[in-house]
Amino acid sequence: MILVFVEASDDGTSEVSLETVTFARTLAERIGGPVHAVIVGALPEKVVDELGGYGVAAVHHATGAAFDAFGGAVWATAVQAAAGDADAILAPGTPRGMEVAAHLAARLDVPMAANVTGVVSADGGTLRVVRQVLGGGVLEEMDLPQRPAVLTVAGHAVEARQGEPVAATLQEFSPEVAESDLVARVVSMEPVQELDQAGALTSARVVVGAGRGAGSSNGFGEVSELAELLGGALGVSRVVTSLGWRPHHEQIGQTGSRISPDVYIPCGISGAIQHWAGCASSKTILAINTDENAPMMTKATYAVIGDMHDVVPAINAEIRRRRG
Template sequence: MLLVMLEHDRGTMDEAAREALTFGRKLAAQMGAPLHAALIGADDAELVSEAGAFGAEAVYTAVHDVLSDFGPEAWGEAAAEMIRQLNPGAVLAGGSERGNEIMAQVAARLDLPMVANCLEVDLNGGAGEWAITRQQWGGSLLEDARLVSERPLLTSGLHTLAAEQAEAAVEAVAQAVEVDLDPSLARTVVKDRVVLEAGVTLSTAPVVIGGGRGVGSPEAFAPLEELAAMLGGRVGCSRAVTNNGWRPHSDQVGQTGTRITPEIYIASGISGAIQHWVGAKASKHILAINIDPEANMVVKADWAVIADLHEVIPAITEEIKRRRA
């Protein structure tokens, strides 16, 4: 059995879980094993049904007072107990911050090896030996590794493949698993949330208008804000912009900022340093606006306009206004 740990937020499945199930279908087929899933802190029928739509034949649920909300220690111990009871051949989770944290907890508790951010996993020479390609340094480096383990713990690279439902959905069977958790594990459980902003966020926006050092000043971001508002998107920025104090860190796109997945990312005046590219590369399409034709962002973009962003951005806005009129 390949067991996929399903990440969710209070009963809503996370995209990382869907990606892990998509990744897991291929791996389970290669193992010649059924694809099953584990759901911690919830037994919602809709989550079970959605897991079935992505190919999970069975979903094991663990509910406990300590699991009232997410907590790395509680979820890690619950996952470890489920693995002890279910005895899967391999365990997989999505490569989000939460998924990697849970699997690290499991690895420590079960004394098993963990490999994070996998892009390819192949059986190599039989049971217990795995050939793995994974991304390092935010995706700027690919590492080929060999893992010898009877029960590998893996996470799939975040946003490295599109989540796709199975060609033939199955009706997943839900089965409760009893877990015995010490109340002390609740010391790191989420107790409350404060909504800092409503509506579309940088990580969920369908359109992101990015600005870099080439924008020139905090005030010069106004045309970018206008275009983003017209397209129902958000404004992002490079690290150079936050370092200059022009925009808050919450607007930063990159390895140490927010990783975005819009339908289109319009990167204006951004050179495209590797750290920024790591945060932007999951965009469906990228349009670069830059006066430097050799800029990294221009070279890697789907489309590029070699011109002054202060002329191009207002021109795009005016054309949209004209067409809508």
């Protein structure tokens, strides 16, 4: 059995969790066994059926007051209780997924592979995976010889795809919790508008990016207009937020948001490894830069050599012309 720690809300299962379930199905083809999910805390009604559509055979739901608020240690207790004799335990590469997996691996005394992007082999009882290191700039192979194998799946490493639909069963349980597991936990949450905007960036199908080439805090009007014309979102590089030109929730990269749009248009962004870590999963990249040898230009699907302040207004004008 392969167990997936799933994050869900009233809107349903998170996209990164569905990606992780998709990854788990691929792994199951290698090592055999069904795919199960474990959810801690609130369970939205539609999630069980949704996961069934992704090939999840059973959903384990940890209930009890101790699980109402997030805590890495206490949620790891629930995942461990649901794992049984699982061959592998997967979690999405989110802050919560990473923390839960780390606690779990420590308790089971097994290694943890973070930010996994693929499976190399599963021969002789040893699972060999590929994972991102150094902000996604390097891929390394890692062996997980013990069982269960514990790993987190890098965001957008795979595309979430439905599987053979099954009637997922719901299995509720209430594991015992040690007082020591409750020392660090969330006690309250406050909504922040910036978090909603960051979510819009990560879910946008078109993203227009801007970097140092914008020139100043006043240099984003054209790229903002392009993003609006394309029905997309605006993102920026780290240097832009460091200079105070734009807010941090717009940052793309290792210390910002990871995006996976259908189209990414980075303007005046050199493409340093930290930024590439956040946009490498983009399906099509159209880069605009004056430096034809910039890393972003060499990695892009298409590249336009020119000043973003000349090229972007011309694109905007053509879009408006064609729309009448």
